[in-house]
Amino acid sequence: MKVIQYTPEKLQTALVSNSQYLTKVYSKYTKEEKRLLEEGFHAGQPGSLFQLITVHSDSDWILAHPEEPEDFEAFYRKPYRKTPNESQSTIYIQTIGSFGEVAAQTDQYVEWLRDYCQAFFYGLSVKLLPAVAVSETKCSFRVNSNSYNLQILTGDLLQFLKKRKPKDAFCIVGITMIDLYPKDSWNFVFGQASLTQGMGVFSFARYDDNFYKRSYAGRLKKHLQPRQEDYSVFDGYYTPPITSTLLLRSCKTMTHEIGHMFGISHCQWLSCVMQGSNHLDESDRRPLDFCPICLRKLQFAIGFNIAERYKALLHWMEEDQTQTSVKASASHTAPHFTKPTEAFNASKLWVCRCLEILEKDQ
Ligand SMILES: [Zn+2]
Ligand SMILES: [Zn+2]
Known part of the structure; x- marks a missing residue:
């Protein structure tokens, strides 16, 4: 070491x-x-x-x-350092898909994240945009050919966030429990951001302790090939159990990624x-x-x-x-x-x- x-x-x-x-x-x-x-x-x-x-x-x-x-x-x-100003001082969080088995659990979970970010970026206001189902984003998706879990395309989500971004936004951050991919040739990505446009999208799917296990409940049946317009495959799709570790990992990711929105680079000190x-x-x-x-x-x-x-x-x-x-x-x-x-x-x-x-x- x-x-x-x-x-x-x-x-x-x-x-x-x-x-x-x-x-x-x-x-x-x-x-x-x-x-x-x-x-x-x-x-x-x-x-x-x-x-x-x-x-x-x-x-x-x-x-x-x-x-x-x-x-x-x-x-x-x-x-390209970015400073919040009077007209752009709100951090918006857009939830995509479910974060728990019931809707109330999703609401509660993202509320905890919101409150945490509000304390972390003390002085800025952090607001939740109404949560959307995956189908509302009209994004492309696929079943990963190795791990058989559902994945959504980051570029499409960024396009969606661009349209949703309020005028007073310092930045907008999309969060989801569904795994992401940036292009067909990639296996997966944790997230993708555009710092100049003040937006990013991040997945917590791989923060589930079971994600890399063969028994992972987000694995679909191998032969399933959903049609692109058919978002029903997301209905009742697996979401990780809400644990303290998941909350800790989510808080770290959110604040790290929002930190980049200010223009702060990776720390090596x-x-x-x-x-x-x-x-x-x-x-x-x-x-x-x-x-x-x-x-x-x-x-x-x-x-x-x-x-x-x-x-x-x-x-x-x-x-x-x-x-x-x-x-x-x-x-x-x-x-x-x-x-x-x-x-x-x-x-x-x-x-x-x-x-x-x-x-x-x-
Ligand atoms: Zn980073
Ligand atoms: Zn540091």
Whole structure:
């Protein structure tokens, strides 16, 4: 196992930069905020808040894509960096197909994702567009000839999202539990985005622990060859069980992909949710949140208070379940689903440590 390690001086330049102007902007952070951001200089030491990137195999993203790491200044000078403004400050989420066995479960699941993104991109508004069935997108689809699961064509979904994108959108993100493919010759793709157009579509199908098993319930009978206009094959099609791990993986993917919409590149500095990933093992190794360098990029783009953002994330992880059930039963008699946050426990402790550093007044 290889470890990617930079000197504290190199990390300091990556975070603060050598530019006079950007150093001045950095100096406006409070003493506590700087203490938190500069924790990254000691990453990997016992008890550190931030960890080093570890490379486990040649197929890991960082070895497969050698390129210059993007420091804060490179991000700042990027021509296609995107900043939300007054007229475009809403992140829209478009659900495509089901996310659970019953419609109420889909609604609840995407609501959890929405709330999470709203805390993560603190200060921006995150809205759900009314969910659509696969048939409404008029997209092409196929049965994968190796794995026999249903797949939908990403290009068609992006065309659909383009038409749905509201005027005040900072970006629009399509999410689905159906597997995706970008062209006939490809086996599959996790997602596809157009950063210049502020849109992307991502599938969580392969985040199901059973996806790669022979017994996977999304495998269709081998001889089935549905006609292109016949979307009935999607009716009652398998959706993965809603688990805490699925929720954790979905939250990581959503925030990573929306992070790209701001123009933030893959992180090569420290262990970070913006690290690139080539496979599920690698995605699972990523932490839930940003390293200090990526955090500064996001904070610069949105302008949030760092402590307020962590408080919102903590609130989402701890959200009182009795409160949620009161809300649900007061509005209608829909079944109540408890938010499965067990997989977030380590992240919750981490956010608490960040808040301790930010609140210390010494
Ligand atoms: Zn990425
Ligand atoms: Zn990072």
